[in-house]
Amino acid sequence: MTGPRQRELLERESAHLAPGASEESALGRRVFVEGRGAVLTDLDGNQYIDLAAGTLTQSLGHCHPEVVAALTEQAGRLWNVHDFATADRAALCELLAELLPEELDTYAFFSTGAEVVEAALRAVAAVAEPGRGRIGALRHGFHGKTQGARMLVHWDIGHQAFSGNSVLGYSPYCYRCPLELEYPSCGVRCASLVRRHIAEKPNISALVFEPVLGAAGVIVPPPGYWEQIADSCRENGVLLVADEVLTGGGRTGTFLASERFGVEPDLVTLAKGLASGFPFAALAGRSAVLRHPEAGRAGSTASTYANNPLGIAAAKATLEVVRRDTLLARVTELGAVLDERLAELHAKYEVLGEVRGLGLLHGLEFVHDRTSRRPAPEIAQAVYQHALDLGLRTAIGGHVLRLAPPFTIDRALLEEGVALLDRALERATGDTR
Ligand SMILES: Cc1ncc(COP(=O)(O)O)c(C=O)c1O
Structure with a gap:
């Protein structure tokens, strides 16, 4: 009561x-x-x-006392200088380089999950070949409530869905299999259909996915699901964008949930656990994507609260504890x-x-x-x-x-x-x- x-x-x-x-x-x-x-x-x-x-x-x-101390110290010193470098930002980049798979060596910082998903979509649009204007997403995926993120949300969560320009694939929801099959005799057919879709549609630039679908109720894919889909994306020049806003930072036992499934994304979004709940998010990517001249145009990673020193301090303190302990x-x-x-x-x-x-x-x-x-x-x-x-x-x-x-x-x-x-x-x- x-x-x-x-x-x-x-x-x-x-x-x-x-x-x-x-x-x-x-x-x-x-x-x-x-x-x-x-x-x-x-x-x-x-x-x-x-x-x-x-x-x-x-x-x-x-x-956590160490995060409180870092935030308190930062709060008494400096709150916002747009996206100028701060003492902690370089250290945070180095920490991420240590914790993330080697190829994800370039970072940009934001404030919320939806904001970093939007940044990932902008980067994809910037590097996409002409004619590849569509984005792949999975049924039951959740990526936030801004327009671009909502474009990727296809399930019935009321006003949040806005399917727009995305192409839908089957999610690995074995308990409620959309194909009414049973694992393992199904041969992970949901994945082979996504695979076929990706191969047959030359206009897809990226697949945005949660490795484990969190908001839909923690849907854990069966072995074989991600392997098939990731291979097909690679073969067809489709970028893999792992939305690890929820799973990233260690929640599934590896720093990225993608690592547990052997998926090697091109871009990864991180937020929730990254800075112990302080509004903060990171986009991690391969340098070929994030340092591409079109993706790295002046101002593309800047906004009022992006890179804010408080979030950086909280994230650095959080990740130091994750690593040390x-x-x-x-x-x-x-x-x-x-x-x-x-x-x-x-x-x-x-x-x-x-x-x-x-x-x-x-x-x-x-x-x-x-x-x-x-x-x-x-x-x-x-x-x-x-x-x-x-x-x-x-x-x-x-x-x-x-x-x-x-x-x-x-x-x-x-x-x-x-x-x-x-x-x-x-x-x-x-x-x-
Ligand atoms: C996987 C995923 N992406 C994006 C978001 C959106 O994050 P935010 O609520 O910070 O905008 C969420 C939020 O739950 C999420 O779980």
Whole structure:
């Protein structure tokens, strides 16, 4: 239940605040006042284990002391000098060069996920051969809410879709296979159809994709999917643009999720976990693309907040901790624990149609029954709300709950979080075994 001080504040605010909030905050109705590590505190003093890590942003947890120190120091010194060099920017470039695959050696900095996706689209348009005016995208992909990014979004998320100039490919959503086939006997037909599409359409300049589709509910492709599609893009001169706004920075156990699938993108977008939730994003690319004279025209990477010193300081501090504390290995380790615990829940509750994930990114898909697989958003909502009442924060989107704990969470706290989720499931399903 939302406590009395929070209710009063929400009431006051609603007199002026425009509607249109996320499902999460509209259903959750909480006012958070503090975050420390993996724990949030609300205005009435209740605490929550945050297995959503902010907006899947707080890879180091909330208010990591080294990121706070870097931001505080920078805040007392310099906030904005357009895109002039700052003391930290060169160091951030060097850190990225160390953490990213070798060929991704050129960077530009922005403020949000959608902004960096737009920058990637501009770079693609700048280097595209004449006649290649279209962009490939995947059904169920999500890339942001600006016009260019929305052009790549094809699923039913209301006003956000604006299919424009993109060409759609099948996503690897095995649980709800668009071709009504079963893996592995399907031979990953979804990928061979995308492959054929790419080969037959000479007007595509790039494929923009999430290696693991996050917003759609953590759709993890089966072996063979990316290999086939990446090969076909290479053979046909189509650039690979990995949108790793959500997965980048280590969330799946490698710095890029693309690495787990053997995909070698030409451009990569990074944001959420990059600067511990401070608005900041990076475009990483091969020098052949980002140093191309058309892509590198004066002003092409500049905007009011692009390159801002605060974001750079937060990103540098975040990545230094990721590297020093070997957090990628920790993601893999804790991810295995999460996998195991969630498999237990899957075995216990019929309404959990599928539980899937990679590293510290998991999705729980709720259904009315496992035979019909009919989506059950009302059950997901009930679990989400019971979990909050019990002191657990998750992320909700339709009939899927997502879990994306901080990389730094204690194993015991992670297990406690899953135990609370078990209790929330018990309450929501009336199952008290
Ligand atoms: C893969 C991906 N790309 C782009 C975006 C858009 O980022 P932002 O909300 O910062 O504009 C998101 C946001 O969730 C995302 O998950």
